[in-house]
Amino acid sequence: MELKMLNAQGQDAGTTSAPETVFGREYNEALVHQIVVAYQANARQGTRAQKDRTTVKHSTRKPWRQKGTGRARAGMSSSPIWRGGGRAFPNSPDENFSHKVNKKMYRAGMASILSQLARDDRIAVVDSLAVDSPKTKQLADRLKAMGLQSVLIITDDVDENLYLASRNLKHVLIVEPRYADPLSLIHYKKVIVTKPAISKLEEMWG
Secondary structure, three states: OEEEEEOOOOOEEEEEEOOHHHHOOOOOHHHHHHHHHHHHHHOOOOOOOOOOOOOOOOOOOOOOOOOOOOOOOOOOOOOOOOOOOOOOOOOOOOOOOOOOOOHHHHHHHHHHHHHHHHHOOOEEEEOOOOOOOOOHHHHHHHHHHOOOOOEEEEOOOOOHHHHHHHOOOOOEEEEOHHHOOHHHHHHOOEEEEEHHHHHHHHHHHO
16 A cells, blocks of 8 residues: 655655555445444543432422312422423433443554545655744644644654644644544544554554
């Protein structure tokens, strides 16, 4: 599999070989959907809670007598059918939203995403990406010269200067291969991978 390479000015610098096991797979839409949903679900904390009729603050006094008023019978105002009453089936604060995805499926799903990005010309390779100082403007100007706006950069090593320089760029995310996730790969318009990071991607997802 051949991936397009870019130079420091964002111009075409030929191609480089990439492993077929990571960048040459067929696109499996159902699998990609499953791992993206699982990733989002596993990020949920499940800390919100609702009150049922026993915990909502209402009087237990009968609102009116049982018979003779012409109105429907009512026991107490904390009933779930009353406005302001408790929920019939409330969300508990310790609810578990996690989805289980085994390692083989996750590896195949990530490789499927990367393969489709390669076919759509949304992924490119650079030799390296580094900045001399932790200046946001320096990195922003470099990415602008390369024609990159919304970009996910996967590099083999994120040093302190690169991390600090990218921190305030809204549509730029720089991660090491082990922190790349399916949602980010789909979300950003362009994915840039450094050459040393390709071998790590092959090791994890090949």
